[in-house]
Amino acid sequence: MTALKLDGKALSQQIERDLTQRVSALVKTQQGRIPVLATILVGDDPSSAIYVRMKRNACQRVGMDSRPVVLPKETTTQQLLDEIDRLNADADVRGILLQHPVPSQIDERRCFDRIAIEKDVDGVTSHGFGLMALGERAFGSATPAGIMRLLHHYQIDVAGKSAVVVGRSPILGKPMAMMLSNANATVTICHSKTVDLPEVVRRADIVVGAVGKPEFIRADWIRDGAIVIDAGYHAGGIGDIELSGVISRALAYTPVPGGVGPMTIAALISHTVEATEASVKAS
Amino acid sequence: MTALKLDGKALSQQIERDLTQRVSALVKTQQGRIPVLATILVGDDPSSAIYVRMKRNACQRVGMDSRPVVLPKETTTQQLLDEIDRLNADADVRGILLQHPVPSQIDERRCFDRIAIEKDVDGVTSHGFGLMALGERAFGSATPAGIMRLLHHYQIDVAGKSAVVVGRSPILGKPMAMMLSNANATVTICHSKTVDLPEVVRRADIVVGAVGKPEFIRADWIRDGAIVIDAGYHAGGIGDIELSGVISRALAYTPVPGGVGPMTIAALISHTVEATEASVKAS
The missing domain is CATH 3.40.50.720 (NAD(P)-binding Rossmann-like Domain)
Known part of the structure; x- marks a missing residue:
């Protein structure tokens, strides 16, 4: 017996083809406005930098923009909260990714929980966790x-x-x-x-x-x-x-x-497209 | 071998003695203002009416007030949401209990989640669930x-x-x-x-x-x-x-x-006292 390989790479490519079409439709509906995923990278952990780059590349492949926010490793909790507040308030930004982990002086949970729930496409807020766990609508982690x-x-x-x-x-x-x-x-x-x-x-x-x-x-x-x-x-x-x-x-x-790994990125990008679709539908 | 009986009745009485002292101290600190638990009962389910009465009696035993809100069984989701909004805005009300279950035409989850988290002393909101589950401060269910x-x-x-x-x-x-x-x-x-x-x-x-x-x-x-x-x-x-x-x-x-059973009530009343203490401390 050989086990079935659950091929996340192949499935993520298939998902991206679908997302490419949906992003294209969204851009038309929005008169050329392209959905944006903001990515926040704090400090200089090389793995985190690679993960953020992979996520930004995925945005590009499906026709979305990403907005890199790169903060020094000395960033304080308050500075990061302020940055998240700015992104929450920015109507172009449809999703916010705060790359985990952040440097140890930062209260990561507090920063995660500052992300507006409708932009929590990475599914990191405790509010989103609670909604998902109780079977309500939310982007899961x-x-x-x-x-x-x-x-x-x-x-x-x-x-x-x-x-x-x-x-x-x-x-x-x-x-x-x-x-x-x-x-x-x-x-x-x-x-x-x-x-x-x-x-x-x-x-x-x-x-x-x-x-x-x-x-x-x-x-x-x-x-x-x-x-x-x-x-x-x-x-x-x-x-x-x-x-x-x-x-x-x-x-x-x-x-x-x-x-x-590829499915994590596919879920993040899918959620960002869903967040944009939900916002367009509501407006 | 005889099993140890976990005597919730006895422990709840012990907890109430402690709470009575804390409520008394709070009333002094607040120049005679007595903490209030609002209890919402929708419809005429006899068991629910009994549970609400038991919770109100417990308030009385520890020196707190309760405010009974009794709504007819035809109440709509919007009417219940409006009532919760009023109680959320009322500074005298330190905790809100919405007795479960509500009649089937009401969106119970939406009503639970409308309760302000600092007044969610029964621990029913999905936000509170998420915080508790992730090890953060919240009143648990x-x-x-x-x-x-x-x-x-x-x-x-x-x-x-x-x-x-x-x-x-x-x-x-x-x-x-x-x-x-x-x-x-x-x-x-x-x-x-x-x-x-x-x-x-x-x-x-x-x-x-x-x-x-x-x-x-x-x-x-x-x-x-x-x-x-x-x-x-x-x-x-x-x-x-x-x-x-x-x-x-x-x-x-x-x-x-x-x-x-008695421990459920003791937890509810404890949380209401804690909510009052937290609010007094913050002011």
């Missing part, structure tokens, strides 16, 4: 939203399946757990205090690695026939899961790279 | 908040324990799951689509019945030595769990009545 879209595309119905999410961060593990629960999976949220994690993972029909440590989840923890979702990315092109020992036994898996 | 307080009082540390929450409602199952996860339990959220629920419950160190069906969770699903929390209440004084077959085998359990 981009990475788990991209994962749900990938599962949907491959017609993997999670209803009734046992899902184990390893990690409980505000923008990955927690929203992933709530999205899977809302889609009727039976979800277990694991973390650093979980006792006998290998045994808990062994019971899972669906395993999501969202822990942020290279190959932390070992292949022999994962049962034959599982659906394996790796949301990690680390130097050397490896994820949170020891995938090499799983590919021959799993039902399906996301490759690293080319699985969850 | 009253029933799960009361349960956490009961566990804390009996020095039951949930960290590392496996907890199974049966039910995923916005004001009970979901916030319970997030509070237990934030307290480092390994939480599984079960619901109507869960496959082999008895087996999942059998693995739990902590079982929370939050499903709203009389004795739905059978005694033989629960392992010896479990901590059994019954958040249900049904006619005849029974809960969501078949407690009679558990009391001799559990480590600890909440009686019905006298367990979770």
